[in-house]
Amino acid sequence: MQLQPQHRLCISGGHVFDPSQNLDSVLDIFIENERIVAIGCAPEGFVANTTLDASGQMVFPGFIDLHSFLAEPGFNQKGSIATETQAAARSGFTTICCTPNTKPVIDSSAVAALIQEKAKQAGHCSVLTLGALTANLEGEQLSNMSGLKEAGCVALSNLELPFKNSHVIKQCYHYAAGFNITAIVTPIDTALAHGGCMHEGPASTQMGLPGVPVSAETSALAQHLILCEETGVQLHISRISSARALDMIIKAQQDGLPVTADVALGNLVFTDESCRGYDSLMHVSPVYRSKSDRLALLDGVNKGHLSICSNHSPQDLAAKMAPFSASEAGINSLDNFTQVLLSLVHKQELTLEAAIKAVSSSPASVLQQKLGTIALEQRADLCIVNLEQAVTSESETLMSKGRNNPWLGTPFKGGVTHTINGGHIVFQN
Amino acid sequence: MQPMDPSQIQLNKEGRLKHFLTTEGLSKEILSEIIDTANSFISTQERSVKTVPLLRGKTVVNLFFENSTRTRSTFELAAKRLSANILNLDIARSATSKGETLMDTLWNLESMYSDMFVVRHADSGAAHFIAQHVTPNVAVINAGDGRHAHPTQAMLDMLTIHREKSGFEHLSVAIVGDILHSRVARSQIYALKTLGCNDVRVIGPNTLIPKDIESLGVRAFNNMKDGLKGVDVVIMLRLQKERMQTALLPSESEYYRLYGLNTEKLAYANHDAIVMHPGPINRGVEIESAVADGPQSVILKQVSNGIPMRMAVMAMAMSGQNQEQALQDQNQEGAQ
Numbered sequence: 001m002q003l004q005p006q007h008r009l010c011i012s013g014g015h016v017f018d019p020s021q022n023l024d025s026v027l028d029i030f031i032e033n034e035r036i037v038a039i040g041c042a043p044e045g046f047v048a049n050t051t052l053d054a055s056g057q058m059v060f061p062g063f064i065d066l067h068s069f070l071a072e073p074g075f076n077q078k079g080s081i082a083t084e085t086q087a088a089a090r091s092g093f094t095t096i097c098c099t100p101n102t103k104p105v106i107d108s109s110a111v112a113a114l115i116q117e118k119a120k121q122a123g124h125c126s127v128l129t130l131g132a133l134t135a136n137l138e139g140e141q142l143s144n145m146s147g148l149k150e151a152g153c154v155a156l157s158n159l160e161l162p163f164k165n166s167h168v169i170k171q172c173y174h175y176a177a178g179f180n181i182t183a184i185v186t187p188i189d190t191a192l193a194h195g196g197c198m199h200e201g202p203a204s205t206q207m208g209l210p211g212v213p214v215s216a217e218t219s220a221l222a223q224h225l226i227l228c229e230e231t232g233v234q235l236h237i238s239r240i241s242s243a244r245a246l247d248m249i250i251k252a253q254q255d256g257l258p259v260t261a262d263v264a265l266g267n268l269v270f271t272d273e274s275c276r277g278y279d280s281l282m283h284v285s286p287v288y289r290s291k292s293d294r295l296a297l298l299d300g301v302n303k304g305h306l307s308i309c310s311n312h313s314p315q316d317l318a319a320k321m322a323p324f325s326a327s328e329a330g331i332n333s334l335d336n337f338t339q340v341l342l343s344l345v346h347k348q349e350l351t352l353e354a355a356i357k358a359v360s361s362s363p364a365s366v367l368q369q370k371l372g373t374i375a376l377e378q379r380a381d382l383c384i385v386n387l388e389q390a391v392t393s394e395s396e397t398l399m400s401k402g403r404n405n406p407w408l409g410t411p412f413k414g415g416v417t418h419t420i421n422g423g424h425i426v427f428q429n
Numbered sequence: 430m431q432p433m434d435p436s437q438i439q440l441n442k443e444g445r446l447k448h449f450l451t452t453e454g455l456s457k458e459i460l461s462e463i464i465d466t467a468n469s470f471i472s473t474q475e476r477s478v479k480t481v482p483l484l485r486g487k488t489v490v491n492l493f494f495e496n497s498t499r500t501r502s503t504f505e506l507a508a509k510r511l512s513a514n515i516l517n518l519d520i521a522r523s524a525t526s527k528g529e530t531l532m533d534t535l536w537n538l539e540s541m542y543s544d545m546f547v548v549r550h551a552d553s554g555a556a557h558f559i560a561q562h563v564t565p566n567v568a569v570i571n572a573g574d575g576r577h578a579h580p581t582q583a584m585l586d587m588l589t590i591h592r593e594k595s596g597f598e599h600l601s602v603a604i605v606g607d608i609l610h611s612r613v614a615r616s617q618i619y620a621l622k623t624l625g626c627n628d629v630r631v632i633g634p635n636t637l638i639p640k641d642i643e644s645l646g647v648r649a650f651n652n653m654k655d656g657l658k659g660v661d662v663v664i665m666l667r668l669q670k671e672r673m674q675t676a677l678l679p680s681e682s683e684y685y686r687l688y689g690l691n692t693e694k695l696a697y698a699n700h701d702a703i704v705m706h707p708g709p710i711n712r713g714v715e716i717e718s719a720v721a722d723g724p725q726s727v728i729l730k731q732v733s734n735g736i737p738m739r740m741a742v743m744a745m746a747m748s749g750q751n752q753e754q755a756l757q758d759q760n761q762e763g764a765q
Binding site for chain 1 (some may be wrong): 453530531532550552553554555557558562574575576577578612615639640641642644645
C-alpha cells in the first residue's frame with residue numbers, strides 16, 4: 001500500500017493574532033494536510049513542501065460569516081455559489097453560512113446537499129447551509145428540522161420573514177429545542193414596519209420616505225426573547241439594528257437566556273443620514289439607523305456582545321436601477337468586507353481584538369463549530385492580511401456578480417494577501 | 430462614500446437652476462428669482478397673445494406615472510405658452526404596466542430627443558433618480574414624487590403669499606392636516622424657511638404628523654385654537670378619504686370637528702389672514718364652503734398663479750441647461 005503524499009505548509013514570520021487563544025506575536029505556523037500541527041517551533045522531522053513568507057503581515061483565523069445570500073439555486077442573474085464564495089475567499093472568509101432564501105428554499109435535504117456539493121466543486125470557501133425554520137419560509141408550518149440537521153444544516157432560520165402568528169414561533173422553538181437545533185431570526189414586526197424602507201427619523205421625514213420605527217425591531221425581539229425563555233431554544237438574533245435591541249439582548253444574556261446576536265457590517269458604517277440623495281445602494285434590510293444606534297452597535301462589538309456578519313446580498317443592475325423604495329434592498333458586502341472592517345479599526349471605532357473575534361471565534365461559537373481559532377489540531381483555516389496595503393475596489397475587480405457595492409472607488413488601507421482553507425491556499429494576491 | 434447633496438444636482442456649474450426637483454437646499458436668491466420670473470409672466474397672461482417664445486423648438490414630455498388631470502394640464506398649458514412642443518404620456522396606463530422598467534421608459538424617450546421631462550411618480554426620490562440618470566442637457570421638473578416634494582405647487586403658493594402679503598419675514602404660517610403624506614407641505618416648509626418666514630406651524634393629530642417634524646424647523650400643534658393663534662396664512666391640505674381605513678383617523682366627522690376650517694376656527698387667526706388650499710378641495714371634510722368661497726380665501730388665485738409659476742421654472746431650468754451646454758461646447762473647443 002502506498003502512503004498518500006503529505007501536504008506540508010509552513011507560514012513563517014507572520015504576526016499571529018487570535019484573541020480567543022491569546023496569540024499576539026510573531027510565530028511560525030506548521031500545517032500538515034488540513035490541520036495545524038505546530039505553532040512556534042517546527043515538529044520533529046517537518047519538511048515543508050511550501051513555505052509562505054508572512055513577515056510584516058498579520059495572520060488571523062479564517063473568517064466566518066453568519067449571513068450570506070449566495071443566490072443559487074434560483075437567482076442566477078444576481079450571483080452564483082462559485083462567484084460569491086470567491087468574493088468571500090478574497091476577503092479572508094474560510095466559512096460562510098448560506099441563507100435559506102434560495103429558489104427552491106433550503107427546506108429539504110436535497111437543496112442543502114446541492115449547495116454543499118456546488119461549494120465543494122468551486123473550492124473557494126466552506127459553505128454551511130442554514131435551513132429554513134418553516135416550510136418554504138412561509139412562517140406557517142414547521143420545516144423538517146431534524147432532517148435538515150442531518151443533511152448538514154448548522155442552524156435554521158426564518159430570516160426577517162413574518163410568522164403567521166406567535167403560536168407558530170413558539171412551536172418552532174419548542175420543536176427545535178428538542179433536537180438541539182439553533183434557531184435564527186431577524187426580529188421585525190411587519191405591521192409596525194408598515195412598508196418602510198429606511199429608519200424612521202428626521203432624514204425619513206425630510207425625504208418623504210416611509211420609515212421603519214425602532215419599535216418594529218424591539219417589539220418583535222421582546223416576543224422572541226420571551227418564547228426563547230419559555231422553550232429553552234438556542235436562539236441567535238441576526239442583524240440587529242438598534243441600540244435598544246442590543247440592550248434587550250444584553251439583559252437577556254445576563255438573565256441566562258441562551259441567546260447570541262450579530263450585526264451586519266454595513267450597520268456599523270452607515271446611518272440613516274447616508275440615505276440622503278436617495279442612493280439605492282443605501283436601501284438595505286435591516287435599515288441603517290441613527291448615529292447613536294451605530295455607536296451603540298460598535299460598542300456592542302467591542303464588548304463582545306455581537307458577532308459581525310456580511311449580510312451579503314448581491315443584486316443585478318436592474319434591481320438597483322430604480323427609485324429608492326422601489327429598488328431591492330441589499331448590498332454586495334463580501335468583496336471588500338475586510339477593508340471596511342479594518343477601516344473601523346483604523347478609525348479606532350473597533351479594537352482589532354474585537355473586530356477579529358467578531359468574525360472568527362464568536363460566530364464559531366454561535367454555530368457550535370470547532371472553527372475560528374488558531375490552535376493545535378485545529379483545521380488550518382487562516383487569512384493573512386497586510387494592514388498597510390492600499391486597496392481600492394473598482395466595478396471590474398469585484399468577484400461577486402453583485403455590482404451593488406457602495407464602496408467602489410473608496411480607498412482603503414489593508415488587504416488580504418492569502419486565504420488558507422483546510423491547509424490549502426485558496427486565494428492569494 | 431459621502432451622501433450626495435440633493436439640492437446640488439439641481440444647479441449647473443454657474444449655480445443656475447437646471448432641474449427643479451425640490452425647494453430644499455435652494456438659496457433665497459434662487460427662490461426669489463423664481464417668484465420674480467413668475468410675476469413677470471403674470472402680465473403676459475393678461476395680454477390677448479399669451480405666448481412667449483422662450484422654449485420655441487424644444488420638446489417637453491409630460492411623464493405622469495400617477496394620474497393627475499389638473500397638474501398635468503397646467504404644465505401642458507405652461508409649456509404651450511412658452512411655445513414648446515408637448516407630448517403627454519399617461520404612463521400609469523401604458524408601458525410600465527407591461528413590465529417595462531422606469532429606466533427603459535426613460536431611455537426610449539431620450540432616443541426621441543426630448544429636452545425636458547415633467548415627472549410625477551408615486552415613489553419619493555423618483556425625480557432625483559431620473560435627473561441622475563437622464564442624458565445631460567435634459568431638464569427634469571418634479572411634478573410630485575411620493576411624499577417627498579411638489580416644488581412647483583409650493584412655489585405657486587409662495588407666489589400667492591408674496592402677492593397677498595408682500596413678503597415673508599414677519600409672517601406666521603400654519604399648515605393644517607395630513608402632513609405625513611404631504612409632498613406639498615414638505616416643499617412649502619423648505620421654501621417658507623428659506624424665504625425668511627420664521628414662524629411655520631403644522632397642525633394635525635399625531636398620527637398625521639411625521640416623526641421628528643421639528644427637524645424641519647417647524648412647531649407642531651394638535652389643536653386649531655393654539656395652532657392658528659395669530660397666523661397670517663392658513664394652508665389647508667387635502668385629506669384623502671382612504672386615510673380613514675388605515676388606523677390613522679377615527680372618522681371624517683371627528684376630523685372635521687377638530688380640524689375642519691370653518692369661520693369659527695378661522696377667527697383664531699389674524700383678521701386679515703388668507704386661506705389657501707392646493708386643491709382639489711373636499712368641502713365639508715377639511716374646509717367648509719363659507720370659508721373656501723369667503724373673502725379670506727385665495728384658493729382660485731392659487732390656481733391662476735399655477736401657470737405663470739410653471740412657465741417660470743420651465744424657462745429657468747431650460748436656460749440653465751442651455752448655459753451648461755454652451756459651457757461644455759466652449760470647453761470642447763478650448764480642448765481642441
